[in-house]
Amino acid sequence: MRTVQVFDTTLRDGEQSPGVNLNTKEKVEIATQLERLGVNIIEAGFAASSPGDLFAVKEVAKAIKNASVCSMARSIKKDIDQAWEALQVAESPLLHIFLATSPIHREYKLRMSKEEILDTIDQMIRYGKRWFPVVEFSAEDAGRTELEFLSQVVDRAIRAGADIINLPDTVGYLSPEEYAKMFRYIRENVPRVDTVKLSAHCHDDLGLAVANSLAAIQAGVDQIEGTINGIGERAGNAALEEVVMAVKTREPYYQVQTTINHKEIYRTSRLVSKLTGMYVPGNKAIVGANAFAHESGIHQDGVLKNKETYEIMSPETVGKSESKLVLGKHSGRHAFKTHLEKLGYPQSEEQIDGLFARFKELADRKKEITDEDLIALVEEKVGEGNELYTLESIQLSYGSHTLPTATLRLKAKKTGEILEEAACGNGSVDAIFKTVDRAIGQKFDLIDYHIRSVTEGKDALGEVSVQLQLGESTARGRGVSTDVLEASARAYLDAVNRLLRRTKESKVSQSSKMVHS
Ligand code: KIV
Numbered sequence: 013m014r015t016v017q018v019f020d021t022t023l024r025d026g027e028q029s030p031g032v033n034l035n036t037k038e039k040v041e042i043a044t045q046l047e048r049l050g051v052n053i054i055e056a057g058f059a060a061s062s063p064g065d066l067f068a069v070k071e072v073a074k075a076i077k078n079a080s081v082c083s084m085a086r087s088i089k090k091d092i093d094q095a096w097e098a099l100q101v102a103e104s105p106l107l108h109i110f111l112a113t114s115p116i117h118r119e120y121k122l123r124m125s126k127e128e129i130l131d132t133i134d135q136m137i138r139y140g141k142r143w144f145p146v147v148e149f150s151a152e153d154a155g156r157t158e159l160e161f162l163s164q165v166v167d168r169a170i171r172a173g174a175d176i177i178n179l180p181d182t183v184g185y186l187s188p189e190e191y192a193k194m195f196r197y198i199r200e201n202v203p204r205v206d207t208v209k210l211s212a213h214c215h216d217d218l219g220l221a222v223a224n225s226l227a228a229i230q231a232g233v234d235q236i237e238g239t240i241n242g243i244g245e246r247a248g249n250a251a252l253e254e255v256v257m258a259v260k261t262r263e264p265y266y267q268v269q270t271t272i273n274h275k276e277i278y279r280t281s282r283l284v285s286k287l288t289g290m291y292v293p294g295n296k297a298i299v300g301a302n303a304f305a306h307e308s309g310i311h312q313d314g315v316l317k318n319k320e321t322y323e324i325m326s327p328e329t330v331g332k333s334e335s336k337l338v339l340g341k342h343s344g345r346h347a348f349k350t351h352l353e354k355l356g357y358p359q360s361e362e363q364i365d366g367l368f369a370r371f372k373e374l375a376d377r378k379k380e381i382t383d384e385d386l387i388a389l390v391e392e393k394v395g396e397g398n399e400l401y402t403l404e405s406i407q408l409s410y411g412s413h414t415l416p417t418a419t420l421r422l423k424a425k426k427t428g429e430i431l432e433e434a435a436c437g438n439g440s441v442d443a444i445f446k447t448v449d450r451a452i453g454q455k456f457d458l459i460d461y462h463i464r465s466v467t468e469g470k471d472a473l474g475e476v477s478v479q480l481q482l483g484e485s486t487a488r489g490r491g492v493s494t495d496v497l498e499a500s501a502r503a504y505l506d507a508v509n510r511l512l513r514r515t516k517e518s519k520v521s522q523s524s525k526m527v528h529s
């Protein structure tokens with residue numbers, strides 16, 4: 013059976029989702045989990061886009077040992093130089109160069125002739141090959157490129173020394189049949205095409221990204237590209253967990269395998285959702301909260317008699333355990349630590365200290381603590397550590413005939429200063445958000461607000477996710493608590509921290525650009 017490589021671009025194309033902005037620590041955290049998941053290539057970012065991105069790609073490159081790490085680069089020398097600057101420390105560095113090839117991109121975006129496109133591809137792949145052992149070339153908008161010209165592009169890329177050739181459906185326009193036909197045409201018409209790996213990269217504008225990736229696999233591609241949870245530009249990219257589980261569940265049909273450790277899928281999905289702030293809908297295939305839930309009586313009856321009546325794969329296959337009552341108020345530190353290890357979340361002694369205190373607080377408020385609750389606690393800790401402001405305490409006053417008022421104490425982490433403020437609002441959530449704005453001295457615009465419960469029951473943990481805007485920038489944030497108002501305050505503050513940190517980082521990078529220019 014042939015093995016199809018998995019190229020993950022959650023940290024590059026996925027990070028291009030509106031409002032998503034991961035810091036270096038979060039990128040390393042996700043990359044480490046992707047390595048555990050068993051992906052073959054991790055696209056860590058676009059090194060030339062900013063000094064911050066270059067730094068993040070370099071840190072990922074240092075941390076990852078069992079996957080290739082790559083950076084995207086436009087077909088210009090400066091981008092390739094920056095990619096090498098970031099990736100030379102990698103165990104297995106890979107350069108990903110792209111240039112658009114379709115008529116609309118050639119005429120309006122690039123203003124380049126076919127000959128100029130072919131020459132640039134040739135020169136830039138040769139330039140990249142001076143340092144990089146592996147070079148992938150992507151013909152952006154391949155899906156809308158004339159097939160005859162596309163074969164000239166692939167031929168030129170092969171002759172210049174590319175190792176992997178990616179033919180993306182950049183705008184999610186093609187049908188599965190058309191996408192498969194494109195790969196078959198290339199395989200039949202380009203000399204020496206069997207000396208390179210062909211790769212598929214699909215966007216989901218018409219909801220066909222996964223179907224198109226599977227069609228490409230059937231047409232013989234060697235690599236599929238996508239993101240966890242399908243996040244990405246516009247409607248997103250092919251959801252890797254869906255492509256991977258389709259070929260696993262229907263192995264005799266697709267006749268391919270991947271190197272993915274399926275039991276890490278659920279955990280990876282949750283981590284990406286938590287750190288990007290991009291909510292996974294309940295009905296999302298493979299990783300949605302309801303993906304394995306049976307609601308109707310007829311289905312429940314069938315499943316009780318034989319699971320396979322309505323279940324084509326089990327939740328355990330993707331690492332999703334049932335929510336069980338596990339620990340309570342009287343559980344000790346050792347039991348807590350051991351249980352987290354069993355769930356696949358080993359923690360250092362120092363991390364356990366903070367987590368155990370949060371666990372005890374939760375156990376005071378909630379009788380039964382489930383696996384889901386514990387995972388939510390751990391995930392809340394991930395990404396903590398470089399906040400500018402933390403929530404010290406919150407107090408609310410609400411009545412049917414009075415204006416809701418919030419009083420908050422925030423701590424400015426750098427100086428230790430305590431900021432105490434109060435404000436009224438149209439509702440309690442509004443009052444909390446206004447209080448944070450007032451304490452920090454900055455007004456943020458709320459673009460999106462979601463609330464859901466992590467587990468079942470009246471005392472379930474509530475999870476709030478928000479999206480905020482400050483000037484041109486947007487950021488998402490999340491907060492978890494048994495109290496939805498506290499969760500709202502945490503989520504808002506999380507997004508505020510991300511926005512302020514980004515403004516700070518961009519000031520630093522602008523001044524460093526001025527120093528270097
Ligand atoms: O969708 C696309 O075409 C891309 C390329 C840059 C690979 O993301």
Ligand code: ZN
Binds near residue numbers: 025180182213215249
């Ligand atoms: Zn893309």
